Amino acid sequence: MQAFKRFASNVPYQFRSVIYSSHSLEDATSVLSVHRYTPKVDPENSVVARTLAFPINPSDINQLQGVYPSKPEKTLNYGTKDPAAIAGNEGVFEVLSVPPNEKSLKVGDWVIPLYANQGTWSDHRIFHNASDLIKVNGLDLHTAGTVGVNGVTAYQLVHDYINWSTGGNEWLVQNAGTSGVSKIVTQVAKIADIKTLSVIRDRENFDQVAKTLEDKFGATKVISESQNNDKVFGKQVLPTILGDNARVRLALNSVGGRSSSAIARKLENDALLLTYGGMSKQPVTLPTSLHIFKGLTSKGFWVTESCRREPQKKVDAVNALVELYKGGKLTSPKDETITNYVDPSASDQELLEVIKNGINSPGKQVVVFKW
Amino acid sequence: MQAFKRFASNVPYQFRSVIYSSHSLEDATSVLSVHRYTPKVDPENSVVARTLAFPINPSDINQLQGVYPSKPEKTLNYGTKDPAAIAGNEGVFEVLSVPPNEKSLKVGDWVIPLYANQGTWSDHRIFHNASDLIKVNGLDLHTAGTVGVNGVTAYQLVHDYINWSTGGNEWLVQNAGTSGVSKIVTQVAKIADIKTLSVIRDRENFDQVAKTLEDKFGATKVISESQNNDKVFGKQVLPTILGDNARVRLALNSVGGRSSSAIARKLENDALLLTYGGMSKQPVTLPTSLHIFKGLTSKGFWVTESCRREPQKKVDAVNALVELYKGGKLTSPKDETITNYVDPSASDQELLEVIKNGINSPGKQVVVFKW
Numbered sequence: 001m002q003a004f005k006r007f008a009s010n011v012p013y014q015f016r017s018v019i020y021s022s023h024s025l026e027d028a029t030s031v032l033s034v035h036r037y038t039p040k041v042d043p044e045n046s047v048v049a050r051t052l053a054f055p056i057n058p059s060d061i062n063q064l065q066g067v068y069p070s071k072p073e074k075t076l077n078y079g080t081k082d083p084a085a086i087a088g089n090e091g092v093f094e095v096l097s098v099p100p101n102e103k104s105l106k107v108g109d110w111v112i113p114l115y116a117n118q119g120t121w122s123d124h125r126i127f128h129n130a131s132d133l134i135k136v137n138g139l140d141l142h143t144a145g146t147v148g149v150n151g152v153t154a155y156q157l158v159h160d161y162i163n164w165s166t167g168g169n170e171w172l173v174q175n176a177g178t179s180g181v182s183k184i185v186t187q188v189a190k191i192a193d194i195k196t197l198s199v200i201r202d203r204e205n206f207d208q209v210a211k212t213l214e215d216k217f218g219a220t221k222v223i224s225e226s227q228n229n230d231k232v233f234g235k236q237v238l239p240t241i242l243g244d245n246a247r248v249r250l251a252l253n254s255v256g257g258r259s260s261s262a263i264a265r266k267l268e269n270d271a272l273l274l275t276y277g278g279m280s281k282q283p284v285t286l287p288t289s290l291h292i293f294k295g296l297t298s299k300g301f302w303v304t305e306s307c308r309r310e311p312q313k314k315v316d317a318v319n320a321l322v323e324l325y326k327g328g329k330l331t332s333p334k335d336e337t338i339t340n341y342v343d344p345s346a347s348d349q350e351l352l353e354v355i356k357n358g359i360n361s362p363g364k365q366v367v368v369f370k371w
Numbered sequence: 372m373q374a375f376k377r378f379a380s381n382v383p384y385q386f387r388s389v390i391y392s393s394h395s396l397e398d399a400t401s402v403l404s405v406h407r408y409t410p411k412v413d414p415e416n417s418v419v420a421r422t423l424a425f426p427i428n429p430s431d432i433n434q435l436q437g438v439y440p441s442k443p444e445k446t447l448n449y450g451t452k453d454p455a456a457i458a459g460n461e462g463v464f465e466v467l468s469v470p471p472n473e474k475s476l477k478v479g480d481w482v483i484p485l486y487a488n489q490g491t492w493s494d495h496r497i498f499h500n501a502s503d504l505i506k507v508n509g510l511d512l513h514t515a516g517t518v519g520v521n522g523v524t525a526y527q528l529v530h531d532y533i534n535w536s537t538g539g540n541e542w543l544v545q546n547a548g549t550s551g552v553s554k555i556v557t558q559v560a561k562i563a564d565i566k567t568l569s570v571i572r573d574r575e576n577f578d579q580v581a582k583t584l585e586d587k588f589g590a591t592k593v594i595s596e597s598q599n600n601d602k603v604f605g606k607q608v609l610p611t612i613l614g615d616n617a618r619v620r621l622a623l624n625s626v627g628g629r630s631s632s633a634i635a636r637k638l639e640n641d642a643l644l645l646t647y648g649g650m651s652k653q654p655v656t657l658p659t660s661l662h663i664f665k666g667l668t669s670k671g672f673w674v675t676e677s678c679r680r681e682p683q684k685k686v687d688a689v690n691a692l693v694e695l696y697k698g699g700k701l702t703s704p705k706d707e708t709i710t711n712y713v714d715p716s717a718s719d720q721e722l723l724e725v726i727k728n729g730i731n732s733p734g735k736q737v738v739v740f741k742w
Contacts, residue, residue, distance in 0.1 A: 069664040256659050278659030285656055288627050288649030291671025293440040298669040300662025 011048050011096050015039050016348070017122035018355055021074060021082040023066030029356040031064055032087060034348035037078045039126050045099050047127040049111060053145035054091030054120045055337070056358040056365040059304075063087070064359075070304045072117035086119025087355075089304075092136060092144035093125060094371075102130050110136050112148045112318070114311055116304045121355060123344055123369060134318045138326045142334035145366055146180075147321055148314070150333065153276060153303045154184035155317040160306075161272055162250050164194055169245050173197040173266050174252035175259045176279055177213055177222055180336055180364055185252060186217045187330050188321075195220035197241070197248075199228045199263060217331065228262040238266065250274065257282025270295035276302070337364045344369050382419050382467050386410050387719070388493035389726055392445060392453040394437030400727040402435055403458060405719035408449045410497050416470050418498040420482060424516035425462030425491045426708070427729045427736040430675075434458070435730075441675045443488035457490025458726075460675075463507060463515035464496060465742075473501050481507050483519045483689070485682055487675040492726060494715055494740060505689045509697045513705040516737055517551075518692055519685070521704065524647060524674045525555035526688040531677075532643055533621050535565055540616050544568040544637050545623035546630045547650055548584055548593055551707055551735055556623060557588045558701050559692075566591035568612070568619075570599045570634060588702065599633040609637065621645065628653025641666035647673070708735040715740050 015038075020031040041048070062068035064087065074083035095109045105111065111133040118132075119125065127133055136144045143151075164170050172189055174182050177198030186196045198219045200209060210222035221241050227233045242248065251263040254277030264273045264286055273296060275284050290296040307314040324330045338361065340354050358365035386409075391402040412419070433439035435458065445454035466480045476482065482504040489503075490496065498504055507515045514522075535541050543560055545553050548569030557567045569590045571580060581593035592612050598604045613619065622634040625648030635644045635657055644667060646655050661667040678685040695701045709732065711725050729736035 069660075261654065275659055275662040277663075283632065283656045283658045284662060285654045286669065287654045288646055288671075289440075291646040291655060291669065292648075292673045293671070293676075295671060295673075295676065298657065298662065300659075300664070300666065302663045302666075305664075305666065 010050075012124065013038060015122060015124040016351070017078065017086045017119065018088070018352065019078065019080065019084040019086050020064055021080065021084045023064060025065045025067065028061045028064035029359050032352060032355065034352050035078055035080060035084070036348075039124070040077060041126055042128065043099065045128055046097075047095060047099065047102070047105060047111075047130050047133065048097040048124065049093035049095050049127065050124050050371065051120065051122055051369055052092045052094055052110065052371070053141045053366055053368040054088050055146050055149075056088075056355070056367065057090060057149060059149075060088050060121075061359055063089075070116055072119060085117075086122050086125075088120035088122075089116045089118070090146065090148050091120030092139075092141065093133075096124075098130065105130050105133065105135070110139070110144055112136055112144065114314060115307060121367075134315055136318065136322055139322060140332050140334060141368055142337055142339070142366055143325055143332045145368075146333055146337070146364075147318060147325075149303055150180045151184055151321045152307075152314050152317045153301065154181045155188055155321055156303070156306060156313060157181075157252055157274055157276065157301055158185055158188045158192065158194065159317075160313060161274060164192060165247070166193065168247055169195070169243055171195045171197055171220070171242060171246055171248045172250040172252060173199070173248060173263045175199040175225075175228070175255040175263055176277070177219065178209060179254060179277075180333055181254065181276070182252075183213070183217045183336065184330070184333075186213065186219045188324075190218040190220075191324065191329055197266070198222045199225055199259065202226050225259055225262075229258055234265060252276065253284065254279055255282075256280045256284050258285065260284045261286060264290055264296060264298070267294070267296065271297075273298045275300045333364070337366045340365060340367045341370050342367055344371055381421075383495065384409060386493060386495045387722070388449065388457045388490065389459070389723065390449065390451065390455040390457050391435055392451065392455045394435060396436045396438065399432045399435035400730050403723060403726065405723050406449055406451060406455070407719075410495070411448060412497055413499065414470065416499055417468075418466060418470065418473070418476060418482075418501050418504065419468040419495065420464035420466050420498065421495050421742065422491065422493055422740055423463045423465055423481065423742070424512045424737055424739040425459050426517050426520075427459075427726070427738065428461060428520060430520075431459050431461075431492075432730055434460075441487055443490060456488075457493050457496075459491035459493075460487045460489070461517065461519050462491030463510075463512065464504075467495075469501065476501050476504065476506070481510070481515055483507050483515065485685060486678060492738070505686055507689065507693055510693060511703050511705060512739055513708055513710070513737055514696055514703045516739075517704055517708070517735075518689060518696075520674055521551045522555055522692045523678075523685050523688045524672065525552050526559055526692055527674065527677060527684060528552075528623055528645055528647065528672055529556055529559045529563065529565065530688075531684060532645060535563060536618070537564065539618055540566070540614055542566045542568055542591070542613060542617055542619045543621040543623060544570070544619060544634045546570040546596075546599070546626040546634050547648070548590065549580060550625060550648075551704055552625065552647070553623075554584070554588045554707065555701070555704075557584065557590045559695075561589040561591075562695065562700055568637070569593045570596055570630065573597050596630055596633075600629055605633075605636060623647065624655065625650055626653075627651045627655050629656065631655045632658060635661055635667060635669070638665070638667065642668075644669045646671045704735070708737045711736060711738045712741050713738055715742055
C-alpha cells in the first residue's frame with residue numbers, strides 16, 4: 001500500500017467492478033458479479049480515473065455470451081479465485097491522478113479508452129499508459145460515453161474510404177437510417193457536404209420519422225425499405241431525388257439481406273458497400289452482376305479491428321468529433337439513449353441489478369454514476 | 372476498289388460475316404443473318420486476316436439477347452440497310468496482309484483481338500490497328516481461339532490480386548472446379564506453386580471426375596459441394612487437407628449462392644473473394660461476420676472491363692500463356708470443346724446453321740474454318 005498513498009485522497013482504497021469468469025449464450029447476465037478489490041498500481045505510470053458513464057453495447061453482451069471475436073484476457077489481477085475480466089468496452093472517465101511526469105493529462109480531464117477490452121463497467125479504473133486514453137473534455141456525459149464506438153464508427157465510415165470531391169453532388173446511401181450510428185453518419189456527412197439517402201423500415205408513422213431525420217439530423221432524403229426494394233422507384237423516382245450529375249460512391253449497410261442488395265444497386269460503377277452491422281441476421285446478398293459488371297467492392301468495417309491496426313485514425317476521429325460537438329454542429333445522442341443512474345454508494349446488488357436491467361431492456365442503455 | 376488491289380491475292384473481294392441489327396431475349400439465333408460485303412480498307416493501316424476459329428461464348432449470346440452490358444456499336448459500314456454489328460468477341464485469325472511499314476506483324480502470323488466487340492463470327496476481318504492484335508503463334512486452334520477470354524481470365528484471377536509468397540503453403544479455393552476457366556486456374560496456379568482446393572457438384576462419378584482434375588489438371592484436392600457446405604468438414608477435415616501454416620487468401624467464385632458463402636468461409640482473415648461468374652443464378656451471399664470480423668473483401672472480375680482499363684495486363688497474360696502452352700506446361704482446351712467445322716465455301720445457309728446449332732447446344736462450342 002506504500003505506493004497507493006501517493007495517489008490523491010479521492011482515490012478509494014477499493015474499486016468495484018462488474019466482472020465475469022465464464023460465458024452464457026442463454027443468459028448473459030448470469031455470468032456477471034460485482035467484485036471489490038484493491039487495485040494494483042504503478043504510481044510512476046498509472047492513471048487513476050473514476051467512471052462517469054458507460055453504455056451497454058450489443059458487443060459487450062456478445063462478449064458475455066462468448067460469441068464475440070474480440071475479447072479481453074481473463075486475469076487473476078483482481079484477486080479472484082478464477083481468472084476474470086471486467087465487463088464493458090466503452091465509457092468515459094474522469095482523471096483522479098496522473099503519474100508525476102505526465103504532461104498530456106491532468107486531474108479532472110475526461111478521457112475514454114483508445115482500445116477495446118479495457119473493462120469499463122467499474123466505478124474506477126487504472127490505465128497503465130496515458131497514451132491509451134483520448135481526452136474528450138467539453139462533451140456531455142452521453143456523448144463522451146458513446147463517442148468511441150458509435151461516433152468513431154460513423155466518422156470513419158464517412159471519411160476513411162472515399163476521396164469526396166468538394167462542390168460535387170456527392171451522396172451516400174445507408175440503411176437502418178434511424179440507428180444511432182446512422183444518425184451520426186447523416187450529420188457528419190452533411191457537415192462534409194455529402195448528401196444522405198437514408199432507408200428506414202416501413203412503419204405507420206413513416207412521414208413523422210422521416211421528417212425528424214431530415215429536419216433534426218439533416219438527412220437529405222429518407223425512403224422506406226419498400227421504396228428501396230422497388231425497381232421502378234429506383235429507375236424513375238430515384239434519379240429525380242439525386243439530381244443532375246449525382247455521384248453515389250458509398251453505401252453503408254448494417255442490415256443485410258434484401259436491404260443490402262437494394263442499397264448496393266443504387267451505387268454507381270466501381271463503388272463501395274461497407275457493412276458494419278447485420279440487424280436482419282440475413283447475409284449480405286449481392287447480385288453477381290454488381291460485382292462483375294458494375295465493379296462493386298464489398299468490405300466490412302469494425303471499429304475494434306480498425307483501431308487495433310490504425311489507432312491514430314480513432315484518435316483523429318474522436319478529436320474531430322469533439323470539436324464538432326463543442327461547436328454545436330452535432331446533436332448529442334442523449335435523447336436517443338435510456339439513462340440508468342447509479343449512486344456510487346449503492347449496494348453491490350443494486351449496481352448489478354441496474355446493469356442486468358440494462359442488458360435486458362431495449363434501446364441504447366447508458367449507465368451514469370451520480371458522483 | 373483502287374486501294375483494295377494493293378492487298379495480297381488471297382484477300383477476297385467479298386467478306387462474309389454473321390451480323391445482327393436487333394436483339395431477342397427469347398431466341399438469340401433469330402436475329403442473326405449472314406451478310407456479304409466488300410470491306411472498307413485503308414491499305415496504309417489495315418491488317419487483313421482470315422478467321423481460323425472462334426468460340427461461341429455465353430457473353431456472345433447475351434449480346435444477341437441484348438442483355439450484356441458491353442456491346443459493339445452498330446454501324447452502316449457493312450452496307451446493310453439498318454445499322455448492324457458482327458457477332459462474336461473472340462477468335463483466332465491468320466494475317467493475310469499487313470500495312471507497308473508494319474514491323475510487329477507479318478503475313479502468316481496468328482493473332483487474336485485485344486479488345487472485345489471487334490466482331491469475330493466472320494470469314495475475314497480487317498483490323499485498323501496492328502497494336503489491337505496479340506500474336507499467338509505456336510498454339511493449336513482451340514487454344515488460340517479461346518485463350519483471350521478463358522485463358523486470360525484464369526491467368527489474371529491467379530496472378531493479378533495476391534502477392535503470393537514463394538515456398539509457402541499457399542492455397543486458392545474455387546467452385547465450379549470442372550469449368551473451362553477453373554481447369555486453367557488449376558494449372559496456372561500449380562505452375563506458380565499455389566495449391567488449389569476445387570469444389571465440384573456432387574455427382575455419381577465424383578471420384579472419377581475428381582481424379583481427372585487432380586491427375587490431368589493438377590488440382591491439389593477436389594471436394595464436393597456437400598463437403599464445401601459441411602461445417603464439420605470445414606472444421607475437422609479441411610485443416611488436415613490444407614496442412615501446416617496454410618494460407619488461403621483467394622477464393623474464386625463463378626457459382627454464387629451457398630457455394631459462394633462456403634468457399635468464402637474457407638478463407639483466412641483479410642482475404643479476397645473474386646466473383647467472375649454466376650452459374651447458379653443465385654446472388655453472392657456473404658455472412659455479415661465474414662466482412663466485419665474476418666476482413667473479407669468481395670470484388671468482381673470481368674476480362675472485358677479489365678482489358679479496357681489495363682490492356683497491357685491482357686497482353687502480358689496472353690504472352691505468358693503462349694509460352695506455357697508452347698512449353699507443354701498447359702493442356703489444350705481442345706478435349707473440353709465441341710468443334711464445329713465449316714467449309715469456307717459452304718453456303719450462307721449452311722454457315723448460319725452451324726452457328727445456330729452451336730448456340731443451341733450444350734458445352735463449349737468452337738467453330739473452325741477448314742481453309
